[in-house]
Amino acid sequence: MLLDANQGPAPCANNLEGQIATLSKADHLRLQQAATALGRVKGIHPGDLLQEAFFRALSGVRRQNPEVGIVPFLMGVMKSIASSELKARSRHPEIRLHKQMGGGEHEVDQEIDLQDEKPTPEQQVISDRAVANIKGKVLGLFEDDPVALTVLEGLMEEMEPREIQELAGLDEKSYATIRRLIRRRINKAFPEGWTHE
Amino acid sequence: MSNRARELEALTDALLDDLMKATDDEILDESIRDGADVESAISFVHTSYNKAKFQIAKDRLTLNHCNTIRPDGGGNLINISDAKKKVIAALIANPEFNNEFTLAARSGSGIPDDDVAGIYNDLIELGLIGKDE
Numbered sequence: 001m002l003l004d005a006n007q008g009p010a011p012c013a014n015n016l017e018g019q020i021a022t023l024s025k026a027d028h029l030r031l032q033q034a035a036t037a038l039g040r041v042k043g044i045h046p047g048d049l050l051q052e053a054f055f056r057a058l059s060g061v062r063r064q065n066p067e068v069g070i071v072p073f074l075m076g077v078m079k080s081i082a083s084s085e086l087k088a089r090s091r092h093p094e095i096r097l098h099k100q101m102g103g104g105e106h107e108v109d110q111e112i113d114l115q116d117e118k119p120t121p122e123q124q125v126i127s128d129r130a131v132a133n134i135k136g137k138v139l140g141l142f143e144d145d146p147v148a149l150t151v152l153e154g155l156m157e158e159m160e161p162r163e164i165q166e167l168a169g170l171d172e173k174s175y176a177t178i179r180r181l182i183r184r185r186i187n188k189a190f191p192e193g194w195t196h197e
Numbered sequence: 198m199s200n201r202a203r204e205l206e207a208l209t210d211a212l213l214d215d216l217m218k219a220t221d222d223e224i225l226d227e228s229i230r231d232g233a234d235v236e237s238a239i240s241f242v243h244t245s246y247n248k249a250k251f252q253i254a255k256d257r258l259t260l261n262h263c264n265t266i267r268p269d270g271g272g273n274l275i276n277i278s279d280a281k282k283k284v285i286a287a288l289i290a291n292p293e294f295n296n297e298f299t300l301a302a303r304s305g306s307g308i309p310d311d312d313v314a315g316i317y318n319d320l321i322e323l324g325l326i327g328k329d330e
Contacts, residue, residue, distance in 0.1 A: 020243070020246055024221055025225060026221035026225055028235065029224050029225070029228055029233060029238045030216050030217070030224065031241075032237075033216055034216060035241075037213060037216075038209060040209070046241075047241065047244065047245055047248075050245040050246075051249050052249075054245055054246050054248075054249035054250075055252055057249075058249055058253050072217060075217070079213075127202075128199050128202075131199060131201045131205060134205060135201050135204060135205060138205075152208070155207060155211040156204035156205070156207055156208050157207070158207045176215075179211070179212075179215045180215060180219065180223070180227070182212070183212045183215050184227055187231070187233075188231055
């Protein structure tokens with residue numbers, strides 16, 4: 001069983017408390033932005049996402065590698081949760097977070113083991129339409145900036161940074177500036193994330 | 198996953214990567230220029246953390262409740278595995294009562310947790326186990 005009534009908190013938990021207490025102001029902003037960004041893509045409330053990440057760290061389901069800082073660790077856990085949640089929802093829309101995953105001490109996040117039900121064709125069309133709508137809105141934010149638009153499209157297509165820089169005619173520093181601009185403009189346009197319509 | 202969904206996911210990964218690479222000063226500077234509320238972010242993180250802690254404590258409490266017996270007529274709560282040990286010890290010490298209980302109960306093996314409470318209370322009633330032992 002994951003939680004033993006007689007067991008103290010997972011070793012990570014004691015360390016987690018200390019790390020949370022010493023987070024910088026910027027780290028708090030990073031975690032909030034990360035939760036919003038990841039929740040944005042998957043239609044999950046950012047607070048729920050971060051809470052679940054903390055839950056898994058405290059309960060020992062996810063263990064922090066000592067060489068990984070707390071912020072990247074939590075980002076990784078949130079990414080994993082968001083990915084599993086989306087797969088589970090595509091099968092069973094009523095599934096919510098906080099469904100405990102039973103297992104061993106070092107259990108990694110598991111997909112909820114349900115009968116594999118693919119979305120209906122109708123659901124697939126709706127989902128594709130919603131995503132197309134979101135993509136359209138994001139691209140629309142940079143209509144006034146062809147260079148940023150090029151970078152944005154390059155990021156979406158998972159091109160290498162050097163390829164994008166070459167395509168957009170940017171050096172490394174300008175490229176970093178444009179990426180920051182993209183992040184900020186998207187965050188400002190979708191402060192609470194976007195819901196799948 | 199559709200191509201478009203994959204594109205949005207790739208974009209998110211890139212934005213997160215960018216977030217980690219930005220320095221603390223850059224993040225704070227952006228927050229000022231974009232009107233982001235640092236206090237709100239701090240509250241967001243700590244609220245999520247405290248809720249997770251509460252959930253852990255609540256789950257542990259539920260687990261404790263499931264694993265304990267409260268003797269009929271009052272007395273201290275006792276863990277099921279401790280209750281089993283006392284049942285076995287009481288039956289060994291009082292073989293004259295062995296016929297009152299099944300072989301499984303006498304040997305201690307195979308007593309379902311649901312039955313332990315009943316046997317434990319029976320032994321208290323017989324005076325073979327004290328309520329507050």
